[in-house]
Amino acid sequence: MDNLFLSSAEVTERSKQIGIKKANNKARTTRSLAFMAGMFIAIGGITNTVVNIVLSPGIAPFLGAFMFALGLMLVLVAGGELFTGNILLYGAYLSKDISLKQLATNWGRVYLWNFIGALFFSCMTHLTKFDPAIAESITAAAAGKLNLTIIQCLAGGFLCNVLVCLGVWVSFSANDGASKFVLMAMPIIAFILLKYEHSVANMFYFSFTAIESGIDFVGVLKNMIPVTVGNILGGMFIAGVYQHAFKSN
Incomplete structure (x- = not known):
């Protein structure tokens, strides 16, 4: 039982090794997995929206946040390259195992293809027969995001990825899919309930709104x-x- 989960030091090493592997993946691998991750987060976003529409206000926020965690679960278990999670490659850069060029290339490539994946899902959803209330809810959410100040966006983005990366981080301590999901889900639920700002989720909300009703691109x-x-x-x-806590020298 002592080895059921990795220690913090072991998780740090695993995260570094995962970062090295990601930084050295072939470009087509990164593009493909980033595209899928953009779709996965969009699926989590729209599922969260549906739950909030159909359930009573008392329970809907929690269950909706739980369903949003489906997106990151798919990234971690099915396989995906998610921009927010890949910021953890910074650990491999600090340990000098990857270069600044490798770090920047991965982040840029993943960010672009996350967007393409989210946009693709938005386009395909637009072509289906869906409840108009879904579009109303998503466009309302997008409008609320456009009303945030720059400081609110910056702080909300920071706190969001503290929680997202903690979710990814603790999932690294487990080896089976069920444990990964349980460990990862709690921080994700927290960031949704607290209404922090996730760049890839926003790609979905904004692209869907742009397709449905138009949007202020400067905003x-x-x-x-x-x-x-x-x-x-x-x-x-x-x-x-x-x-810093577990560096060898």
Whole structure:
């Protein structure tokens, strides 16, 4: 039973090794898995929306947040490259196992293909027969995001990815899919309930809204840029703290 889960030091090493592998993946592998991750997060986003529509207000937020965790579960278990989670590659950079060029290339490639995956899912959803209430709820959520200040976007992005990366981090301590999901789900549920800002989820909300009713693209940039910066800083914070705590010298 002592070896059921890895220790914090072992998780730090596993995260570093995963980061090295991701940084050295073939470009087509990264593109394909990032595309799927964009779709997975979009699936989590729309499922969360449906739950909030059909269930009573008392229980809907929690169950909706739980269903959103489906997106990250698919990334971790089915396989995907998610921008927010890949900020943890910063640990491998700090240990000098990957270069700055490898780090930046991975982040840029994954970010782009996460967007393409989210956009593809939005387009396909638009072509299906879905409840108009879903579109109303998503566009309302997007409008609320456009009303956030730059500081709110930055802080919300930072705190979001602290929780997302903690979810990914603790999932690394387990070897089976069920344990990974249980460990990962709690931080994800927390960030949804607290309404923090996730750049890839926002790609879905904004692209869906743009297709359905049009959107202020300047406003989108005013949200996405600080949210993305906040996500980067939040992930670097988690990777940096643990790498510093358990570095070998």
